[in-house]
Amino acid sequence: MAGQVYPPVGFHFVVEFELFPKTDQDTRFQEVTGLNVEMQMESIREGGENRFEHQLPVRTKYSDLVLKRGLFVGSDVYRWAKDAFENFQFQPVNLSVTLLNDQHAPLVSWHVVHALPKKWDISAFNAEQNSIAIETLTLTYRYYTTIRN
Template sequence: MPDLYPPVSFYYLVSFNGVGDKTIDTRFQSVSGLSAEVTTETYKEGGENRFEHILPVRSSYSNLTLKRGLVKDSDLIKWFTDTFDTMQVQPVTLDILLLNEEGEPLVSWNVVHAWPKKWSVSDFDAEKSSIAIETLELHYRTFSINS
């Protein structure tokens, strides 16, 4: 029997294939950027002035953004800094799994050919009592959805 309610979005897991095996690198505060869009091209037909043809050209994907509390010892951050230091990109595949209340996958996204694009840390402010958040931004080629 199918579920009548949509799943919650706060119980998930991110798994990097080929970047260490520390469980700390699977825990993120937020994941965003799983989106696809078809870019289009406009074609104006001679003699037809009522409309323009809009044709699909290719799919494009936004960057994947992962946020978490700042981690000192991380294979994931080493992968990022190695990329920034040497400019040798080592793309990986990663899985994002949305879990049910038993911790079993409901839906998963397989993100292909992901590589580090940007790393940043939140502002340090003595007037706020917040934790330091690091933001990891990845470029990726495509993703597939598995349910």
């Protein structure tokens, strides 16, 4: 059917850290979660009216960004996180998560501002399973903006 448009797939994406040179091992991730925002509200009771409360917006709250991938040796992203955890040297970085179409062109990008490493985790080692080692990097950040192409 001509002109039919399908929703984009969620498995064709790239993550780019602005601090580091673009390398395949630091742009390809297995999973990205945490691109969500919530409006925090304040309840105000109206004097003399007990049936309801007014909900007023106060501020936005962004979830932690969680990046998962196979364990890479010699990764710039890992060195950046390691420097924060081991040396307490924090260098905020901006990054972009970009959803791509079937021609590898950007569809939607999320520009994440002032990200800092919060947690690093490695998957369990199990001699009874045939699986790769997965590293998980959790980032805290100030906010993100959405860019639709």
